[in-house]
Amino acid sequence: MEAMSVITTEHYKLYPSPRNRERRIFEHEVFVPHPYALVDPPSYGPKGRWTLFAAHRLVDGKNGQLVTFELEEDAERFKERFVVE
Numbered sequence: 001m002e003a004m005s006v007i008t009t010e011h012y013k014l015y016p017s018p019r020n021r022e023r024r025i026f027e028h029e030v031f032v033p034h035p036y037a038l039v040d041p042p043s044y045g046p047k048g049r050w051t052l053f054a055a056h057r058l059v060d061g062k063n064g065q066l067v068t069f070e071l072e073e074d075a076e077r078f079k080e081r082f083v084v085e
Contacts, residue, residue: 011058012031012055016053022049026068027068027072028072028074029066029067029068029075030078030079030082031065032082044077044081044082048070050068050070
């Protein structure tokens with residue numbers, strides 16, 4: 001069994017989603033402070049690429065998810081439409 005890769009940045013410790021098509025952190029980040037919420041970036045119709053990570057925010061120890069987007073408009077659309085259910 002392969003160990004899960006961890007990416008540590010200045011702000012987060014990240015665990016990539018197996019659904020990611022690439023291992024990259026894009027410039028436009030949205031932190032979702034709900035670690036168990038269903039986050040499905042494709043359902044928000046992004047025009048560019050995206051990645052999803054389980055995230056541990058280092059500044060305050062909060063766990064959640066980080067969605068990163070290649071395009072700022074995709075990040076804004078996600079922020080406007082995302083609702084925790």
